[in-house]
Amino acid sequence: MxxxxxxxxxxxxxxxxxxxxxxxxxxxxxxxxxxxxxxxxxxxxxxxxxxxxxxxxxxxxxxxxxxxxxxxxxxxxxxxxxxxxxxxxxxxxxxxxxxxxxxxxxxxxxxxxxxxxxxxxxxxxxxxxxxxxxxxxxxxxxxxxxxxxxxxxxxxxxxxxxxxxxxxxxxxxxxxxxxxxxxxxxxxxxxxxxxxxxxxxxxxxxxxxxxxxxxxxxxxxxxxxxxxxxxxxxxxxxxxxxxxxxxxxxxxxxxxxxxxxxxxxxxxxxxxxxxxxxxxxxxxxxxxxxxxxxxxxxxxxxxxEDFERKLHRKRSKVKVTFVELKDGPPVHSPETEVIGDIVCNDFLALLDPQDRRIVVLLSSGVTKLTDVAATLGYANHSPVSKRLAKIRKLAERHLA
Structure with a gap:
């Protein structure tokens, strides 16, 4: 039962x-x-x-x-x-x-x-x-x-x-x-x-x-x-x-x-x-x-944590490079920053959306630091390097 x-x-x-x-x-x-x-x-x-x-x-x-x-x-x-x-x-x-x-x-x-x-x-x-x-x-x-x-x-x-x-x-x-x-x-x-x-x-x-x-x-x-x-x-x-x-x-x-x-x-x-x-x-x-x-x-x-880390990395790590644009003269605008004889155009105007690179024009077509220094009358390339470093910082702040 x-x-x-x-x-x-x-x-x-x-x-x-x-x-x-x-x-x-x-x-x-x-x-x-x-x-x-x-x-x-x-x-x-x-x-x-x-x-x-x-x-x-x-x-x-x-x-x-x-x-x-x-x-x-x-x-x-x-x-x-x-x-x-x-x-x-x-x-x-x-x-x-x-x-x-x-x-x-x-x-x-x-x-x-x-x-x-x-x-x-x-x-x-x-x-x-x-x-x-x-x-x-x-x-x-x-x-x-x-x-x-x-x-x-x-x-x-x-x-x-x-x-x-x-x-x-x-x-x-x-x-x-x-x-x-x-x-x-x-x-x-x-x-x-x-x-x-x-x-x-x-x-x-x-x-x-x-x-x-x-x-x-x-x-x-x-x-x-x-x-x-x-x-x-x-x-x-x-x-x-x-x-x-x-x-x-x-x-x-x-x-x-x-x-x-x-x-x-x-x-x-x-x-x-x-x-x-x-x-x-x-x-x-x-x-x-x-x-x-x-x-x-x-x-x-x-x-x-991973999301915030990746977000911070994307915002803070901006790669800044310097390239020569041979086919066009430097373009000056009210937003242009002039540091010595180096012209740094509006970062946003020159921003490449694919690889987030900022294009900075040099006042002449010379790209070697020693040649740039000689053109500007410096004894060595150290002052030019310092100025380029300053431009990079300006670019990073501008993007941020």
Whole structure:
């Protein structure tokens, strides 16, 4: 006899929903939690299709379905490896009407999930990458292990989650991945509308890469050993061959990750997969190279220190060079500075925007310091060098 206990939903009165939504204490240790499991289609089918070039997976949420509908949903999802060709595995009378209509739209890689207020089933792959401590710190319950793809919902999952579960999950997920996005800099050091901070909290952005990781790990599992090996062309009822798919044995089920260490590795794989699904590295590089002061809060971070150092370097380190313009005479203006016989024209008028060099005209076409000194009547080039140094300082102050 199993004893059922009740719990209180955060922010609500006591609920009568049984506690089997929540993970048992003995399985909520860092060794076993978090966890994501897969149940093999080999328990019900001796063969399935494998798409040689699977399309990206689409999640379609469904509401208010009967037990028969939920059963068909589970059978459909179980053939995850068939991807856009899974509709060929079912006869018309095997699918509910609403599912047949979607299947008849063509070859689409669809996974059906129940629609809930908290979007739990849509976001479950991210939820089950978070440690127990992270969940509790953000006011989320420690749910029982995840299963992907979903085969059957477990009652009213909204009853065990807070009403703002999605916001809490966004904060928990951002807290978990932030060190991968901005190593060495705390999230507190950036304003709430900082682009990378917004990206970290955007759960919809992270669903495609976590789905890629789930499927990549599933493809590493061996095929079922309960039957003879099978890998042959997929022949349809009319005798034609289904191009792009092979008839194979279902893969065995297994944990895709179990425990904090494996979940951390899977999280790193999600970060890496986001390069392909969402151009993550390109976004990060673009944001970092176009930082402005308003991106940072009043808290110190390495990123803020680097930004200010680079800003100061750009403002203070101006390279001043002296070149000869042979094709034109010196141009005098009210802004011209005359130092001895050396003419230094308006710096801004002669500023090269590409390499930030200031062009200074000499009164004659002579560029060697010794020749300039002889022309000016100096015994050596020392006075000329001092005057040129003074011009450089004037140029630096002018630009600043």
């Amino acid at each position: 199993t004893t059922m206990t009740t719990h209180t939903r955060p922010g609500d009165d006591e609920s009568t929903e049984p506690s089997w939504h929540l993970q048992r204490a003995m399985l909520a240790t860092p060794e076993y939690y978090p966890a994501m499991n897969n149940l093999s289609a080999g328990h019900l089918f001796n063969a399935t299709l494998r798409a040689t070039a699977p399309d990206p997976l689409e999640y379609v949420t469904v509401t208010n379905r009967s037990l028969e509908d939920i059963g068909a949903l589970g059978l459909w999802n179980m053939h995850w490896e068939a991807a856009q060709y899974r509709r060929y595995l079912f006869d018309e009378d095997e699918l509910p009407g609403w599912m047949s209509k979607l299947a008849d739209q063509g070859e689409r890689n669809i996974c059906f999930i129940p629609r809930t207020t908290t979007r739990y089933y849509e976001l479950a792959p991210l939820f089950h990458l978070l440690s127990k401590d992270t969940l509790l710190r953000h006011g989320l319950p420690v749910m029982t292990q995840g299963v992907w793809p979903l085969l059957a919902p477990l009652g009213d999952v909204d009853s065990v989650l807070p009403l703002d579960a999605q916001d809490r999950l966004a904060k928990a997920w951002a807290h978990t991945i932030w060190r991968h996005l901005m190593p060495g800099s705390r999230m507190l050091g950036f304003t709430r509308d900082d682009p990378i901070r917004l990206l970290a909290h955007n759960l919809d952005y992270w669903i495609p890469p976590v789905t890629e990781v789930l499927q990549a790990r599933l493809r590493q599992l061996p095929h079922s050993s309960a039957y003879e090996p099978l890998d042959e062309p997929a022949v349809l009822m009319d005798g034609s061959t289904l191009e792009g798919a092979r008839l194979v044995r279902p893969r065995m089920g297994s944990y895709l990750w179990q425990g904090e260490q494996e979940a951390a590795q899977a999280t790193q794989e999600v970060i890496d997969a986001a390069d392909g699904t969402g151009n993550l590295r390109g976004i990060l590089d673009a944001v970092r190279s176009h930082r402005i002061q308003d991106d940072f809060s009043n808290h110190w971070t390495y990123a803020k």
